[in-house]
Amino acid sequence: MSLASILEPLQRPLFTILDTPVSWTEVLGFGSGALCVWLVARQHLANWPIGIANNLFFVLLFTQAGLYADAGLQIVFITLAAYGWWTWTHGGGPGSDVLPVRRTTRTEWTWLLSAGVVGTLALTVLLDRVTDSTVPFWDALTTALSLMATYGQCRKRLESWWLWIAADVVYVPLYAYKELYLTSLLYVGFMTLCVLGLRGWTKDLTARRALRVEAAA
Numbered sequence: 001m002s003l004a005s006i007l008e009p010l011q012r013p014l015f016t017i018l019d020t021p022v023s024w025t026e027v028l029g030f031g032s033g034a035l036c037v038w039l040v041a042r043q044h045l046a047n048w049p050i051g052i053a054n055n056l057f058f059v060l061l062f063t064q065a066g067l068y069a070d071a072g073l074q075i076v077f078i079t080l081a082a083y084g085w086w087t088w089t090h091g092g093g094p095g096s097d098v099l100p101v102r103r104t105t106r107t108e109w110t111w112l113l114s115a116g117v118v119g120t121l122a123l124t125v126l127l128d129r130v131t132d133s134t135v136p137f138w139d140a141l142t143t144a145l146s147l148m149a150t151y152g153q154c155r156k157r158l159e160s161w162w163l164w165i166a167a168d169v170v171y172v173p174l175y176a177y178k179e180l181y182l183t184s185l186l187y188v189g190f191m192t193l194c195v196l197g198l199r200g201w202t203k204d205l206t207a208r209r210a211l212r213v214e215a216a217a
Contacts, residue, residue: 025064029057030186037190040153041197043101043204048085052078065178068131073143077150084154091155101205104152104159112148119144135174142170158205161198165191 032054039047055074062071091099104112123140127133145167152160168191175184 025057025061026180026182029054029061030182032057033186034189034193037193037197041193041200043156043201045085045088048081048088052081055081061180061183065180066131066133067135067139067178068127068133070139070143073146076147080147080150080154084150087154088156099156100208101156101158101201103205104157108157109159112151116144116148119147135177138170138174142167142174145170156201158198158201161194161201164194165198168194 032050036047036051036054039050055077059071059074062068062074088099120137120140120143123143124137127136127139133139145163149160149163149167151157152163168187171187172184172191175181175187
């Protein structure tokens with residue numbers, strides 16, 4: 001039995017939206033993606049295995065749609081998820097097994113933005129010359145933003161939510177253009193969850209600072 005025959009049922013249409021068939025892959029990606037972001041917003045460790053499952057569904061979906069950078073990005077996400085899973089349980093420092101929410105430092109912003117610009121330009125050229133992508137720049141931009149946001153998520157940096165929101169603003173019309181309407185709708189939901197996550201992490205950071213002030217008084 002080949003891998004193609006195993007994956008074929010996931011590629012079958014489940015229903016149709018705007019005369020466009022929606023596959024099992026897209027539906028499962030929708031559900032696991034929404035659950036993952038909700039769990040991240042609640043700082044729940046289960047977001048990492050759920051996120052890995054979501055990445056696997058999207059590898060298949062994006063390859064079919066010709067969004068090669070996004071498909072490759074999912075492999076990187078799986079690697080980062082393993083790192084984030086470990087960091088969330090071991091990154092709290094001596095005497096703590098919980099990684100606290102922190103602000104992104106100026107040094108981190110400098111290299112993150114530099115890497116984002118270089119990565120976007122390099123991926124745009126690569127996709128334009130090597131693949132048949134019809135949206136090389138936008139595919140590259142969302143890839144760079146997503147990687148920056150994922151790093152921040154792994155380290156529990158508050159501003160990672162702003163990076164996700166910026167990526168989602170591009171993802172929504174991009175996926176609609178590619179006729180992935182359910183996925184486009186999913187990313188509208190992602191933006192809402194990102195706002196909730198931003199609020200939740202901000203409250204957590206504020207509460208931790210207040211406790212430190214009280215302890216120092």
